[in-house]
Structures are given as structure tokens and as C-alpha cells.
Amino acid sequence: MTEAMPDTRWFYLCTEDDLAVPNAFVTTRVGAVPLVAQNLKGRVVAFRNVCTHRFAVIHDDPSGCGPLRCPYHGWTFDAEGVPVGLPFNPTDFQLNAEGRRRLALNPASLARCGRLVFVRVATEGPSLEEQLGSGLFARLSALSEDFPRSGEPGETGDGLDDGSGEAWERFEAANLRVALRPGQALRLEALPPPGAAERFARTGNFLPAHTDTERPA
Structure with a gap:
């Protein structure tokens, strides 16, 4: 990020309709940071669009509908950003509940202006x-x-x-x-x-x- 483009700046992403159905997602990038907003069981949340395990981009498409699942090892994340689906966890990762929480996705900010959805990188800062x-x-x-x-x-x-x-x-x-x-x-x-x-x-x-x-x- 540069001073001319601070991470507290809001950017328009989409309308509410674009995130109306479960697993609908819309992505963007602010500077070097990929962001995603997604409907997870009716709750719309925003994260950095990067898996916390091996730092792969989770959703590569600008928009779509599908689980918040990393394509690298298949980790699936919930609305809190916590990995809840870990293939081969008992043999390969051996993460307990606390270990999973430590690998939660980095949150981003989401705000609405009527039916319009905005996102930003920082979790704190001026309101939209x-x-x-x-x-x-x-x-x-x-x-x-x-x-x-x-x-x-x-x-x-x-x-x-x-x-x-x-x-x-x-x-x-x-x-x-x-x-x-x-x-x-x-x-x-x-x-x-x-x-x-x-x-x-x-x-x-x-x-x-x-x-x-x-x-x-």
C-alpha cells in the first residue's frame, strides 16, 4: 500500500443481489491485497482472499458461486474465517480447534450504502x-x-x-x-x-x- 492508496479507503464491489444466494462470492484486489465478499449460510462477510495455510488465492474468478475453499489443499472456511473442512487432517495437519482458529482467514471490512456493497482492506478506520x-x-x-x-x-x-x-x-x-x-x-x-x-x-x-x-x- 502507498500513502496515495491507504488500506482504509472504501471501494464499491457489487450490489446485494450479487451476494443474495448462499456461497455467492465477488472478488477484487486493492493494491497487492486480494479481497473476497461471500454469502456463507446467509451471512455476507469479507476476507483477504488468501488461504492462511500456503497463501494460495482462494477464489480466482471475479465472481461466482461455490464454497470458500482453497484449491491447493481443499481447506474450507466458515463465516468466521476458521478452517472447518480439512481433508486428511488426522494424518497430515493434526490441527485441533485452537490450531484451526490460529489459521483463520484475515478479515476485511464490508459496508453497505443502501443496496450497494463496499469493501476495504483495513478492519478499522473511517466509515463509508x-x-x-x-x-x-x-x-x-x-x-x-x-x-x-x-x-x-x-x-x-x-x-x-x-x-x-x-x-x-x-x-x-x-x-x-x-x-x-x-x-x-x-x-x-x-x-x-x-x-x-x-x-x-x-x-x-x-x-x-x-x-x-x-x-x-
Whole structure:
């Protein structure tokens, strides 16, 4: 980490929907540190995405669904980061409960802004609201609730230039570039954090909730 990119800085990762089902995970990298957020039995947690046994990366894909299991020796970790599945433990590792706890994954921080999920390396430091500012935090939270449906790129202007002449408002929050057409569409373009490859960039297109304007006869 460098002074220009402290480990207390928050970065947008995904929406709640991306982590809604058990074992769903999303990864990123901040500087040299791989991070993962994962749904483990309904609880969404964040860790450094590195096994504490031989320091292999656990999840190599940007996102997916599968156990929090290291591919090297098959160690599986629970929501506390403790290894609970250790193939050949009696013969090869011989770890008791205390030994397993000492090899728990290094935690990372996770925060929500409405339906949006952010992560950072450090476990202590300024809150996400403090980093964004209370006004921007409240607005981003409200927008995430107002535009809950995923949309195809064409539904949100396909690159924000649909020839309609209607203005898009643009602003930035953390590593997010936000484009808004009030009441119609929201586009979130997440730049990869410093040190992360382009495969960790993410773009999401969102639409308002369905509104039923029909009235009974």
C-alpha cells in the first residue's frame, strides 16, 4: 500500500443481489491485497482472499458461486474465517480447534450504502459514510433503492448516448462513476481499485421498480 492508496479507503464491489444466494462470492484486489465478499449460510462477510495455510488465492474468478475453499489443499472456511473442512487432517495437519482458529482467514471490512456493497482492506478506520460524505452517502443509498431492477445496456441508453436528447446527470463516488436519468435509468460503472486488473471493473444498469398504474374497475 502507498500513502496515495491507504488500506482504509472504501471501494464499491457489487450490489446485494450479487451476494443474495448462499456461497455467492465477488472478488477484487486493492493494491497487492486480494479481497473476497461471500454469502456463507446467509451471512455476507469479507476476507483477504488468501488461504492462511500456503497463501494460495482462494477464489480466482471475479465472481461466482461455490464454497470458500482453497484449491491447493481443499481447506474450507466458515463465516468466521476458521478452517472447518480439512481433508486428511488426522494424518497430515493434526490441527485441533485452537490450531484451526490460529489459521483463520484475515478479515476485511464490508459496508453497505443502501443496496450497494463496499469493501476495504483495513478492519478499522473511517466509515463509508465519512469517506463519501453524508449527503452523497444518502443520495447513493436512495438511488440504489429507487432503481432495484437490473437492466440490459440498451434499456439504459447503451452507453448513455441513445439520441433522445434527454440529459444524464453524472457524478462520482469512491471508484464509482454514476450516471442518472431521473425516474428512468441508473448506470453504475465501477473502476477497478488501484492495483487491480481490468477484469475487476464492473458495469451495472438499473431500472426503477415496476409501477402498477391500473385500477380495479
